[in-house]
Amino acid sequence: MNDPQVDPHTVASNYLAVWNDPDQSSRLATLERQWASRVSYTDPLMSGETPSGVCSMIEAARGQFPGHSFVLRGTPDGHGKMIRFSWNLVSSSGNRVAGGTDVVKVDPDGKLADIVGFLD
């Protein structure tokens, strides 16, 4: 059972919206509001430890896939402070070019604190 403060679908949607935000200052503001000040983000290609570090990391990733967006795949689930969801990276014409599954730990303040990503 998830903590009542932690809704998997909301966390997943907010998370993907950050990756899809093309504006760095807006993205950073969201990261500073929704993510912990000290975070651990790791996936097979990248890592980040602060909201600003993650913001730059996302900028670099987005730069490799112009016009693409991250789309939720399936139904997010979780328990306690843990949430799992899957996503596709799709081109502007809707072609899937990549996909993955992320596992997120939310801290006691409801902020994203620990994110581990895998490619599917």
Next chain:
Amino acid sequence: MNDPQVDPHTVASNYLAVWNDPDQSSRLATLERQWASRVSYTDPLMSGETPSGVCSMIEAARGQFPGHSFVLRGTPDGHGKMIRFSWNLVSSSGNRVAGGTDVVKVDPDGKLADIVGFLD
């Protein structure tokens, strides 16, 4: 890329062997050797914080599925200190009764320190 000390297939195989060990004292000895002394294990139904706590937790889970075993599904993957793998719980006649995906963090000594399980 995984840390060279962390082989996803070995970690997954060792992990499932612990769940399949019917002998509590043998299981505890393996847990004390392969898992950290302070662990965090959580899934949607159970949690454990020490090797002996996890040992008892597994005993209770096994008691609900006599004659069943945990079988690796797919290919374990991971990066850095993180490993992901999926499993099926199958009856003695080979029927799948449940399945899940676990994400494991290995500590600097190569011991399992943080395990989050999800049901698929």
